[in-house]
Amino acid sequence: MGLSAVRSWLTLGEGSTPLVRARRLEERLGLDLHLKCEGLNPTGSFKDRGMVVAVERAVDSGAHAVVCASTGNTAASAAAYAARAGVQAIVLTPAGATATAKRAQARAAGARVLEVRGTFDDALRLCRELSQREGFVLVNSVNPDRLEGQKTVVAEILDQLGEAPDVVALPFGGGGNVSAVALGLAEAGVTARIVVGQAAERATTWASAIRISEPAHAANVAGLVAAGRVEAVTLTDDDLRTAWVALATQEGVFCEPASAAGIAALERTDGVRGSTAVCIVTGHGLKDAGSVDEGDAVTVEPTLEAVLEAIG
């Protein structure tokens, strides 16, 4: 049974995020476009849907600590639910590769954050090793409880839209969410096209949340692509930035850079005109406010004349 039906005792109110119409972008793209705003989950990203399930089951199984490797969003989510459950969160991040605000979230909730001199993949390997020990549970998306929670987004979209969409678009980082969405659609008997956007330069992309060289769910996603269920679009950082700016300035939806990958992918997909599309906007812009160009501060004297002159 999905979490939409029965709430965990650990709930922070994850899920039930808004589906909002993108009236200005849809005019340009020539389709009906809806944005599923997953950044309005408790810790600011879609990860909370799965994390509440994973941490609850870890605690029920007697764990005294949850462990994860993370570029930031998983860490923030694990830390919040672990704090609420009264267990320790241990987070391993690749040294120097995490957005500051996400690390602050994890620390604020009392997580033990260790920077590993290595890649994300080194950090994940260490977490797997750590979770072999008594009392430690791995809560990365290779934990199947995570995907079970994450797939609830599909039922919500169908409910809010009142019909099955023709296309669902989302980012492809580690592939956990792509797998969860494909699973949710399959279980609902919906054959919508699944369009996913990944960074051309996976190891170095500006969009830090999808800066993952070796996706943990690569094999599953490759299988879905081979079976014609998923269409993968490769995006430059310019593609991502353009879509990210359009979401904020045209629709008022400020997301983190990686979260614009669904829109960017949709723009580069053939045969979507006239369709009904849902883009899953995975994380809040406040997750990575440092990506915004601060520009030159315009400072004025406290007079109406000075203000009028400055605004032209």
Place this chain on the structure above:
Amino acid sequence: MGLSAVRSWLTLGEGSTPLVRARRLEERLGLDLHLKCEGLNPTGSFKDRGMVVAVERAVDSGAHAVVCASTGNTAASAAAYAARAGVQAIVLTPAGATATAKRAQARAAGARVLEVRGTFDDALRLCRELSQREGFVLVNSVNPDRLEGQKTVVAEILDQLGEAPDVVALPFGGGGNVSAVALGLAEAGVTARIVVGQAAERATTWASAIRISEPAHAANVAGLVAAGRVEAVTLTDDDLRTAWVALATQEGVFCEPASAAGIAALERTDGVRGSTAVCIVTGHGLKDAGSVDEGDAVTVEPTLEAVLEAIG
């Protein structure tokens, strides 16, 4: 009619925020405690409830720009809804007094942000002058459309709780939200105690969102206090910090510092034991992640031995 009944065409999904149980804090305080998580509004604060109404009405009246003075949250909200509506947002901030992430939000949405060499009160005076001009509408909370939207939080709390609470606690910055909540409760015929927390050092408090020397709604709040409807509690920065840490580490609710004022005030209020209380947690922790002590980074070699040694 409230927005809970009819959604604006401009909606970003504001409102319908989670009410979550604070099981660990309520044990310490000896009451039933629920947190209304207003940081899960679209731009990360309660301001969105009123801003959608104010911007919609401004546009309907033919405005081509909305203007506001802001320490940050109002600016972020005005910028998002103005972008969505296709009108300009002009934001005046006191120079050097805004949390970075909030300024980034406003800029990301395309707002014109001017730093005024003066106080918040200077900025508000200039906005009032600017809004006398044709086509400019003031969207600070002195605009009554703002309070009409903001009071919808009360109906939601009553609905989610299934009964009237005995106490509602929230921060007291400019007094707009205190006025809106008092109005909402009065209209619902609910006589719950209203407990509000304000900073002892209003001009310089660590909690930047309530760093307001001259509250715009001071006279109204004073009237509510005189009438016995509102109890105001004065808080040190230590009080605020303690409550803020407790919310994050005990309940997994990471809020901005000012948003802990409701809990901090409740802790210093007599006669609340055994009651049912709702704290309005007004803004997300990601609004001001810089307030989190980063501590010393612990960097480890990519081996299990190094990780085990680091976590003790």
